[in-house]
Amino acid sequence: MIPASFDYHQPKTLSEAIGLLSRLGEGAKVLSGGQSLLPLLKLRLGSAGHLVDIGRVPGLEDIREEGGFLKIGGRARESDLEHSDVVRKKYPILADTAAVIADPLVRNMATVGGNLAHGDPANDHPATMLALGATVVATGSKGERTIPIDQFFTGLFETALAHDEILTEIRIPVPPPKSGGAYVKLERKVGDFATAGAAAQLTLGAGGEVVRAGIGLTNAGMTPVRAAAAEKFLQGKKLDEATVRQAARLAADAADPSPDRRGSVEYKREMARVLTARALKRAASRAQGA
Amino acid sequence: MAMHRIRVKVNGAAHESEVESRLLLVHYLREMLRLTGTHIGCDTTHCGACTVLLDGRPVKSCTVLAVQADGRDVMTVEGLEKDGKLDPIQEGFFQEHGLQCGYCTPGMMMTSHALLQRNPNPSEGEIRQAISGNLCRCTGYVNIVKSVQHAAAAARSRS
Numbered sequence: 001m002i003p004a005s006f007d008y009h010q011p012k013t014l015s016e017a018i019g020l021l022s023r024l025g026e027g028a029k030v031l032s033g034g035q036s037l038l039p040l041l042k043l044r045l046g047s048a049g050h051l052v053d054i055g056r057v058p059g060l061e062d063i064r065e066e067g068g069f070l071k072i073g074g075r076a077r078e079s080d081l082e083h084s085d086v087v088r089k090k091y092p093i094l095a096d097t098a099a100v101i102a103d104p105l106v107r108n109m110a111t112v113g114g115n116l117a118h119g120d121p122a123n124d125h126p127a128t129m130l131a132l133g134a135t136v137v138a139t140g141s142k143g144e145r146t147i148p149i150d151q152f153f154t155g156l157f158e159t160a161l162a163h164d165e166i167l168t169e170i171r172i173p174v175p176p177p178k179s180g181g182a183y184v185k186l187e188r189k190v191g192d193f194a195t196a197g198a199a200a201q202l203t204l205g206a207g208g209e210v211v212r213a214g215i216g217l218t219n220a221g222m223t224p225v226r227a228a229a230a231e232k233f234l235q236g237k238k239l240d241e242a243t244v245r246q247a248a249r250l251a252a253d254a255a256d257p258s259p260d261r262r263g264s265v266e267y268k269r270e271m272a273r274v275l276t277a278r279a280l281k282r283a284a285s286r287a288q289g290a
Numbered sequence: 291m292a293m294h295r296i297r298v299k300v301n302g303a304a305h306e307s308e309v310e311s312r313l314l315l316v317h318y319l320r321e322m323l324r325l326t327g328t329h330i331g332c333d334t335t336h337c338g339a340c341t342v343l344l345d346g347r348p349v350k351s352c353t354v355l356a357v358q359a360d361g362r363d364v365m366t367v368e369g370l371e372k373d374g375k376l377d378p379i380q381e382g383f384f385q386e387h388g389l390q391c392g393y394c395t396p397g398m399m400m401t402s403h404a405l406l407q408r409n410p411n412p413s414e415g416e417i418r419q420a421i422s423g424n425l426c427r428c429t430g431y432v433n434i435v436k437s438v439q440h441a442a443a444a445a446r447s448r449s
Contacts, residue, residue: 001334006312038353105350106335106353190423
């Protein structure tokens with residue numbers, strides 16, 4: 001399959017890339033890894049008059065801790081996130097996530113920023129970033145601004161990014177001691193989108209009670225879903241069996257999945273419940289250093 | 291028609307070509323450079339038959355634009371053999387009967403070759419994980435895994 005004709009631009013700097021986007025207007029799309037965009041163009045489910053390839057823009061690939069945040073460059077590749085030492089050690093929820101996105105070959109091209117900016121609720125990073133309370137940095141012709149992840153996903157394949165803005169960085173607060181997270185995904189086969197997926201990030205207090213809980217769900221609605229009622233319910237509680245069960249039920253109530261070949265609404269909601277319970281248990285054992 | 295001049299190194303040889311912006315890397319390799327060892331399978335980013343190394347990393351060349359490879363290094367299955375001598379991964383597939391129809395084989399070998407560069411002694415689980423983006427409909431993967439293990443052992447005994 002061959003995409004419809006488009007023009008291609010290869011800016012060497014961020015300001016050049018932003019200049020192109022603002023000059024070319026709505027018909028231009030940012031090409032990062034291209035692992036979602038190119039299949040859409042090939043299948044002609046989407047079109048673009050211009051592609052602005054940010055593949056040569058320097059400084060967008062770093063993954064590092066700085067100033068109280070883990071900073072992930074918008075063009076950092078999934079395979080680099082998956083194998084990053086700091087991520088594996090301190091952010092296992094991110095390593096869990098990167099390891100189940102598409103397949104290892106796709107992850108060598110696919111980028112973390114692209115996974116978010118595509119605005120697909122079936123993608124895996126949105127749920128994780130909701131659980132982690134991440135912030136997205138957008139750089140455009142008016143400069144740089146930060147967008148809390150809760151305000152980033154505005155609709156199906158829609159985000160808060162303006163057409164001339166590039167997602168340049170994702171910031172995740174460095175977790176306090178006794179924190180842990182996990183991402184659990186049910187997929188029919190490697191490379192498939194999630195039938196259901198749950199991300200949980202916990203911080204525990206001295207007595208083992210929950211100080212902060214973040215829970216996000218994949219493929220559970222028109223936008224990525226934050227299970228706010230479940231998060232609130234967990235506040236101050238110890239994670240015994242009954243508490244986990246109740247939190248998972250509340251999370252499943254927040255899911256509004258669509259039926260497709262992966263399953264019915266009832267099945268997917270039930271899987272959201274089961275996976276949330278598993279993610280919470282794994283997050284808790286990681287928070288306790290087990 | 292938007293044309294672009296690209297410079298790509300393929301299997302060590304420099305190429306300079308005029309390409310359309312929408313040309314896919316796999317079509318560039320097969321049709322312009324006549325390197326038909328790279329196969330087109332599903333054409334939808336699923337099967338991995340079109341796997342080549344881009345700056346050393348295995349990628350699906352049906353989902354990369356030729357212009358994205360501008361200034362980069364590409365290695366295809368034709369680049370494995372050196373001076374008439376098979377690469378250990380080719381020897382492994384030969385010795386362990388790692389193919390039946392052969393359609394997935396170039397992609398399988400490129401992914402496995404990259405794995406062994408990064409991890410010379412992979413476990414069976416690591417091999418299966420590495421090739422999880424390459425589909426084989428003939429062998430059930432058993433002989434493919436054995437082929438990679440054969441190559442790993444040969445490379446170890448050689449060094």
